Structures are given as structure tokens and as C-alpha cells.
Amino acid sequence: MDLALIAKALVLGVVEGLTEFLPISSTGHLILAGDLLDFNDEKAKVFQIVIQCGAILAVVWEYRVKLWSVIARLPYERGSQRFALNLLIAFLPLAILGLAFGSAIKATLFKPVPVAIAFIVGGFIILWAERRQHRITVETVENMGWRDALKIGLAQALALIPGTSRAGATIIGGLFFGLSRKAATEFSFFLAVPVLFAASAYEVVKHRALFSADDIGIFGAGFAAAFISAFLCVRWLLRYISRHDFTVFAWYRIAFGAIVLITAYSGLVDWTAQ
Numbered sequence: 001m002d003l004a005l006i007a008k009a010l011v012l013g014v015v016e017g018l019t020e021f022l023p024i025s026s027t028g029h030l031i032l033a034g035d036l037l038d039f040n041d042e043k044a045k046v047f048q049i050v051i052q053c054g055a056i057l058a059v060v061w062e063y064r065v066k067l068w069s070v071i072a073r074l075p076y077e078r079g080s081q082r083f084a085l086n087l088l089i090a091f092l093p094l095a096i097l098g099l100a101f102g103s104a105i106k107a108t109l110f111k112p113v114p115v116a117i118a119f120i121v122g123g124f125i126i127l128w129a130e131r132r133q134h135r136i137t138v139e140t141v142e143n144m145g146w147r148d149a150l151k152i153g154l155a156q157a158l159a160l161i162p163g164t165s166r167a168g169a170t171i172i173g174g175l176f177f178g179l180s181r182k183a184a185t186e187f188s189f190f191l192a193v194p195v196l197f198a199a200s201a202y203e204v205v206k207h208r209a210l211f212s213a214d215d216i217g218i219f220g221a222g223f224a225a226a227f228i229s230a231f232l233c234v235r236w237l238l239r240y241i242s243r244h245d246f247t248v249f250a251w252y253r254i255a256f257g258a259i260v261l262i263t264a265y266s267g268l269v270d271w272t273a274q
Contacts, residue, residue, distance in 0.1 A: 002218075008039045009218045013051050013225025018233050020055040020196075020226075021189060023126060023168030023249050024256075028115040031162055032260065035112055035271055043210045045110070047222060049203045052196040054226030059189045062234050067193075079142060089146050090153035090170075090187075091194050097157050098199070110162050112271040113264055118163025119257030126250035129172045137178035141186050144179070151177045152187065156195070163257075166192065172246070181241050189234065 015033050019026040030048040034040040039047075060067060073080040109115075138144055155173025159166035167188050174184025204211075263269035 005218050006221050008037045009047070009222040010225045011037065012039070012048060013054065013222035014229045016048070016051050016222070017055050017058070017226040017229025020052065020230055021059070021167050021192070021234055021237055023165050023171055023246055024253055025115070025119065025122070025163050025165035025168065026052070028119060028163035028165070031110055031115050032112055042207065043215075045106075046203045046207045046210065047219065050200045050219060051222040051226045053200045054223035055230035056193050056196045058227050058230035058234055059192060062231065063189065083142070086144050086146060086149035087191060087194060089149040090156065090191050093153040093157040094160065094195060095198065098160055101160065105160055112260055115163035116257040116260035116264070118161055119253045119260070122164055122168055123250040123253030123257065126168065126172055126246050126253070129175055130245050130247050130250070134175060135178060136180045138183055139180050140183050141190070144183070144187065148177060148179065152191070156191065166195070181245070185237065185241055
């Protein structure tokens, strides 16, 4: 067992869990962290996607009562059917565009400098969104209609650009489209379940030739670290949004992106995949 690789897997798992549900881009952080740790080959890129399942399992556990209730009542209750349909509608834009353009985007934009630029642009968009007057038309996830779900699904498709943030696109998009802060955040959590499980399964099947039994330890460590850190982060975020907005995350994105660009172009950090 390679202890150095296990250590890298644990670090990346914690990074994934802490950033997946915040509007700061888990993919962007994983690309940057993987580059710094020299863990950025093809297998590492698939690893970074697969450990998202650990973070998603944290959401499933946190909302296990609601999710089980929806599944149990799906055959006969209209509310559960509407909830499931909304998730499907919101899932489709990202799935279709990802299959069409995912490989091209991964080849050109999964690099530190493009990620840093997306960090900064996304930060300014969040600042703009928070300065707008919010007109709330949807208070809870249960009040959402299919049009609301489609709009959020289209916003989520922007997350194909690494550094944009899937959580950021769905939450801030929800605020633009009239969802309350709590409804936008919770729907982002729920939508992550089919999106990230599907992405992980697709990458594992597509790149299955890269893996062997020796990789079980690395994936297990990353998965466990992502689950624990995501579980803590989800609970913290739900408390945070009850009293605060997302401005602090905007400034974090701008500052972090600027640091990456400065270190890249000054030569202070050798970002190997610029």
C-alpha cells in the first residue's frame, strides 16, 4: 500500500467534501489541489469525480427521511411525483450538454488558469446577485413547478465549465428565478444526488481499464474523507444560510482566483497544467 497516495486521497477527499455544496466549485479546488499534489493524471481525474459519491452519500443520509418518504409515496402521491419530475427535468440539461461537450471541455478547461478565471468571474456574479432585490415566489422545494426546475437545470449546465461551481450555479440561479435561499440551497442538495452519481458511474465505466484491485485503498480513503467532511459541511451550511448571504463566498472566490493567477504568471508556483 502506497501511504503517500493514501495521504493524497485523504486530502482530496476532504477538499471534495468541504467544497461540493458551497458555491466555490469543488471541481476547481480538486483540479488545483491535484496539481499541487502531483496527482493529476487520467486516473486521478476519474478519482476526483468518483469520490463525489462520498459527498452525495452525506446528503442522502442527512435527508434520508424525506428521500425515503418521496420514494415510498411516489406511486400514488402527486407531491412526491412532482418532486421526482422536477429533479428529472433539472437533471437533463447538464446530462445532455455534458455528453455532447464534456470531453472537449475537459481537454481545454480542466487546467489551473482557466479555473482561476472562472473563480473570479463567478465571484462577481454572486456579488451582483446578492446586491439585487430578491423577489421570492417559491418559498420551499415542495412549491416548485416544472418551469422552476428547468430554469435551475439550465443554470446548472454552466457548471460544465470547471471553476463555475455546480452548487453556485443552482443556488444563485435559484435566487435569480425567485426561490428563497433555503429552497434554492435544498434543491441544489437534492439535485446533486442524481447528477453526481450519474457522473461517477459514467466515468468509472468509461475508464474502467485504468483501475485495478490495488486502487481500492485509495478510493476508499477518498470516499470516507469526502463523506465525513461533506456531512459536517451540509449541516453547517444549512445553519449559515438562515442568517447570512453568500457574499463571503464571492470574495473568497475572487481572492483565491487572483492568488492562482498571480502565482502562475509570476512563477511562484509551477502550475504544470496551465
